[in-house]
Amino acid sequence: MGILYILLGLVFLVIGGEFLVRSAVGLSFKFNLSKMLVGLTVVSFATSAPELLVSLQAALDGLADISLGNVIGSNIANLGLVLGITALLGSLKVDRDFFRFNWPVMVLFSMALYLALLNDSVISRIEGIGLFVGLLVYLFVLIKRTRAKRITENEEIENATNVVPKTSYFKIILWLIIGAAGLYFGSELVISGATTLARMLGVGDYAIAVTVLAIGTSVPELAASVMAVIKKEEALSLGNLIGSNIFNIASVLGITAMITPIDVIDPLILSSNIFWLLGFAVVLLPLALIKPFKIFNRWKGLLLFGLYCVFISLTVLL
Template sequence: MQNLLFIGLGLLLLILGGNWLLKSAVALALRLRIPKIIIGMTIVSFATSAPELIVSVNAAIEGFPDLALGNVIGSNIANLGLVLGIVLLLGPIDVRKAFYITDWPVMMFASILFFLFIYFDGILSAFEGGIMVAALFLFLVYLLRFQQPAVVEEHQEVIKPLPLYKAVLYLGMGGVGLWAGSEFLISGAIGLAKLYQVSERIIGITIVSVGTSIPELAASVIAILKKEKAISVGNLIGSNIFNILAVLGITSLITPIKVIDRGLLTNDIFWMLGFAFLILPLVFFPKGRRLEWRDGIILLVGYAAFLYLTLS
């Protein structure tokens, strides 16, 4: 009971902390007059990936590498299979060529790079983490200089940024909430794994990853309901890129990550690659440059199959 309480409290603090950080980040970005698609691909993605970052860094430092890896791999699967699936049930999304020229290829590049770094030796070293962080920096430079909107906006709404003092206050509250939430979540997750004698990988790939994906789900659903589809899709693609290049890159720079449960390499990472690849054909079939409810059902069924086969 105590473990479930810790997990629940940890997730609540992570959600609140991520939301406060998101408000602060978007407010500061709007003050700098950064375009919405860039906000979605960078600011919102980083803010909603903050729970994964804090949880993975803490888990790796405290000696639970499978929890750190399972959290990120599971979050990337949940972002596309669960979150995007739900978003598409709420409404179709039209995409432009920047999606398959830049956004999707970078996500696939990051996923394959991570696969090549960790699959053969089971270790993500500080050197490899440095390469991933450098790749993220180059991607951000490209976005800020050259990226055009990848999603068709239905309308442009003028948003007034928060007062500066509120943005700074939310920033501080978000940081504290994320740190405290990660401590509670890791403590509860490890306790639950020991109690039911399951691996840290299983807890990380399911409970922890879905929990840390809740900010992406909340941000995307709110964005789609407000017709801000650029932020919705950009957030999910960008979040997966950030999860790999930033979360795992920064974590491995702090402490190398070594795989303990080989299921991460023989099962989970291939599901992550499969979902990342699947998005491209779904964009073009049956209708070109469009994602709709049928695609959402395919993604949700795929995610359900992943959970069933992983847990069985």
């Protein structure tokens, strides 16, 4: 049954990714916003929904280490697995905002998570509120920056999504609902199937949270990013991943901690995994700066994917 759930879940994810990209492109035309901004906000929020639901349920069930492990593992998967695979399928261009704003903010939130855990091994309600308020400030500044720039680039309309500026709001909202629902149910099926298989192989709860569960909740990001590359909407792909990592820390852990404080139960979180998270976040800058400049191409994608395989191997073996 595990394999059947995974296969069925992948079908839902492909459908969800297709419609989510359609709605995102439609929104970018309607509000004259850059596709990077839409990827950083609308797409990121939709693809982060599985992490939020899984983390909230785990925290309410008293499994805080699974909640924290899921977010840390998911953020690592976003940059190692998802960005790696996406770059292998097609080169991703990096814009100025990546260097000036989006990447620094992602690293800042990652550091904030590290410092919160280093302080007393707990993400308290106050720290949860701080993370969530930080997200609101980030969104405010992000939208203000975009509107100030008055983006008027003539982005190509003719693409496989067939989205045109005249698309109605009803259609865009319908596509968004279908896309989000497809990603949600698809991820649920993938998580259920993968967890069943992992337990059959004797993998522990925390290892499942950081690996299988994290990969499962990152599958929506993978589906949306891959579909964005296929549709030649690379800006959506990179923006989705950076935004998703910010949303995971600020909203998922922030909201979860506001409901119930998150304690570090497994020492592996502070001794290893948090440093993998910081490492993947930081390494994006030199990769974007070295030749080919401002491009994540296949060899960079292979490097990220290879590092992620090392992380998974060490986590399972330890």
